[in-house]
Amino acid sequence: MRRDTWLDELAVELAARGIGPGETAAVVVEADVHLRETGTGALVAFGSPAAYAAAVADALGPEAAHRPAARQARARASRVSKRYRGTDVLDGVSVELRDGEAVLLMGPNGCGKSTLLRILAGLLRPDGGAVDVDGTIGYAPQDGGVIGDLLPDEHFVLFGRPRGLARDAAIQQGRRLADQLGWDAASAPAAGALSGGTRQKLNVVLAALGEPDVLLLDEPYQGMDRDSVQRFWELLWAWRDGGRAALVVSHAHDAIERADAVIELSASRARAAARTRSAA
Numbered sequence: 001m002r003r004d005t006w007l008d009e010l011a012v013e014l015a016a017r018g019i020g021p022g023e024t025a026a027v028v029v030e031a032d033v034h035l036r037e038t039g040t041g042a043l044v045a046f047g048s049p050a051a052y053a054a055a056v057a058d059a060l061g062p063e064a065a066h067r068p069a070a071r072q073a074r075a076r077a078s079r080v081s082k083r084y085r086g087t088d089v090l091d092g093v094s095v096e097l098r099d100g101e102a103v104l105l106m107g108p109n110g111c112g113k114s115t116l117l118r119i120l121a122g123l124l125r126p127d128g129g130a131v132d133v134d135g136t137i138g139y140a141p142q143d144g145g146v147i148g149d150l151l152p153d154e155h156f157v158l159f160g161r162p163r164g165l166a167r168d169a170a171i172q173q174g175r176r177l178a179d180q181l182g183w184d185a186a187s188a189p190a191a192g193a194l195s196g197g198t199r200q201k202l203n204v205v206l207a208a209l210g211e212p213d214v215l216l217l218d219e220p221y222q223g224m225d226r227d228s229v230q231r232f233w234e235l236l237w238a239w240r241d242g243g244r245a246a247l248v249v250s251h252a253h254d255a256i257e258r259a260d261a262v263i264e265l266s267a268s269r270a271r272a273a274a275r276t277r278s279a280a
């Protein structure tokens with residue numbers, strides 16, 4: 001039996017036993033990662049989907065059935081793949097973002113973190129797999145994302161209007177978010193004249209404008225000073241405490257300790273995504 005078919009049947013069998021969608025997704029992702037890393041066939045490793053689902057349901061105990069997921073899954077990439085010029089960048093990667101969680105996405109240079117973020121943001125079409133997002137997305141790219149000739153206030157209006165913010169509300173919200181990052185946007189020059197770290201603050205503010213349900217931030221605090229990095233995390237923690245989801249790409253050592261969960265993209269073999277720690 002093909003791995004994908006086996007995993008699909010496992011999801012159906014878990015749901016049939018009353019296991020909630022969050023728990024089901026976690027079990028399927030874990031099984032997927034295990035199969036990829038060991039290279040074992042699903043039937044050999046776990047037996048039939050029905051038998052494995054029954055064993056999982058037993059292990060979780062009767063209260064797992066119909067237990068609501070601790071947090072709602074807000075965005076999910078399921079077995080996503082992407083090739084560039086015949087080379088696999090992502091090969092069957094699955095990740096899940098839940099409300100109330102600030103998740104760190106890490107992995108070596110070139111392993112596909114930015115590609116995965118762009119796919120989740122709907123900016124890039126995957127070659128295989130599915131992306132499911134329930135709500136709105138705010139995305140801050142690794143580079144660029146701002147317009148050199150425009151003032152920060154003009155950015156706030158430009159980005160805030162399509163998200164339903166009136167002109168004044170967009171400026172007010174943009175300035176408030178900037179202030180939380182320790183930046184006085186009202187008196188700042190055009191984006192082209194901002195320092196690298198300050199331009200990153202503008203990028204983060206633009207992603208958060210209009211309070212989208214999911215924040216996708218690609219190396220958001222590269223170039224920010226230490227105080228600003230602390231402020232960035234405080235902003236993100238307040239964000240997730242407000243019940244929203246966030247995925248942050250970073251190579252910074254402090255990020256592992258500060259995030260609620262860590263998803264590591266492997267550079268080798270199947271390029272599996274392993275969720276190694278959860279705040280749940």
Ligand SMILES: Nc1ncnc2c1ncn2[C@@H]1O[C@H](COP(=O)(O)OP(=O)(O)OP(=O)(O)O)[C@@H](O)[C@H]1O
Nearest residue numbers: 084085089107108109110111112113114115116142
């Ligand atoms: N548009 C493109 N055309 C061809 N190859 C691309 C394109 N975009 C990315 N790649 C390649 O895909 C791979 C993954 O790139 P990506 O930017 O997603 O990695 P990353 O994990 O974010 O890297 P880093 O940590 O250096 O930012 C790299 O080998 C990159 O060269």
